Amino acid sequence: MTTAAKRPRRSQADRSAATRAKVLAAARDILCAQGYSGATMHAIRDATGMSLGAIQHQFPTKAKIMAAVAAEFSAYRTHVYTDAIRRGTTPRQSMENLIDANFEMVRRPEMAAVLEIHLARRNDPDLDQEVGPSTRRFDRRVRLWGHLILSAAGIDNDRAYQSLQLLNNAVTRGLTVEFIRNPDMALIDRSIAIWKTQMLELVFGR
Numbered sequence: 001m002t003t004a005a006k007r008p009r010r011s012q013a014d015r016s017a018a019t020r021a022k023v024l025a026a027a028r029d030i031l032c033a034q035g036y037s038g039a040t041m042h043a044i045r046d047a048t049g050m051s052l053g054a055i056q057h058q059f060p061t062k063a064k065i066m067a068a069v070a071a072e073f074s075a076y077r078t079h080v081y082t083d084a085i086r087r088g089t090t091p092r093q094s095m096e097n098l099i100d101a102n103f104e105m106v107r108r109p110e111m112a113a114v115l116e117i118h119l120a121r122r123n124d125p126d127l128d129q130e131v132g133p134s135t136r137r138f139d140r141r142v143r144l145w146g147h148l149i150l151s152a153a154g155i156d157n158d159r160a161y162q163s164l165q166l167l168n169n170a171v172t173r174g175l176t177v178e179f180i181r182n183p184d185m186a187l188i189d190r191s192i193a194i195w196k197t198q199m200l201e202l203v204f205g206r
Contacts, residue, residue, distance in 0.1 A: 020058050022048050024072060027065050031113035032180075036120040039066075066117045067130035073110040074138040080104075085145060091153035092204050098145065099199060102168070103192045106175045107185065115176055153204065164199060171195050 026047035030039040041062050045052050059065040084101035088094025105111045118135070121128040146161045175188055 016058065019050070019054065020068070022050070023055055023058060023065060024069050027069050028110055028113040031069070031116045032109045036066075036116045039116075041065075061126065061130075063124070063127045063130040066120075066127055067134065069110075070114050070117050070131050071134040073114050074134055076110070077105065078138065078141060081142075081145065085149070091149045092200065094152075095146075095149050095203060096196070096200060098149070099168070099196050102172060103175070103196075106172065106179050106188065106192075107183075111176050112180050115173055150203070155203070161203065164202060168195075168199065 023044060026044050027039055030043050030047060034043070039062070041052060041055065044065065045055055048055065055065075059068065080101050081098055084097035085094045088097045117127070117131060121131055142165065143162065146165060147158055150156070150158065150161055175191065179185075179188060
């Protein structure tokens with residue numbers, strides 16, 4: 001007679017990680033569906049099926065949940081962008097890969113969620129304080145990547161690139177909003193192709 005082996009109990013660290021992942025996934029989904037105002041602690045509680053106490057043990061405030069959502073997506077983007085740049089065999093190709101990787105984010109729910117968070121920072125000092133540091137770190141990384149690509153191409157015009165980066169951020173956020181309103185990826189892809197051509201020509205010439 002045999003008995004089934006008992007499943008090993010998960011460690012406290014594993015349980016905490018699973019709780020964090022469940023909370024962040026719920027927060028992201030609610031942000032996409034209902035916006036920042038709809039992503040309350042009670043809405044997240046209901047979506048996860050957890051108690052409010054269990055959630056607050058990991059994230060004492062809504063601002064900390066939102067900061068974790070933003071930081072997790074920044075870490076993901078950092079990994080994707082770094083890989084895209086490394087796959088380029090020339091500076092122009094690295095920049096092209098970076099642009100492609102950036103605009104792939106438009107269709108991801110995390111992009112819409114993080115956009116909601118950044119818009120809410122204007123009127124929420126606690127949120128701004130929590131989200132600001134990781135956002136600034138990510139922005140510095142993007143500027144550094146651009147600077148390194150331009151340096152490799154022998155281009156010394158960092159101020160011009162910073163202006164293009166600002167425009168690129170505006171286009172990315174605008175297309176994210178358009179995707180939320182009308183997810184017509186064929187139209188969005190055509191728009192991205194036009195902007196990508198213009199940006200590469202402005203940086204590297206024809």
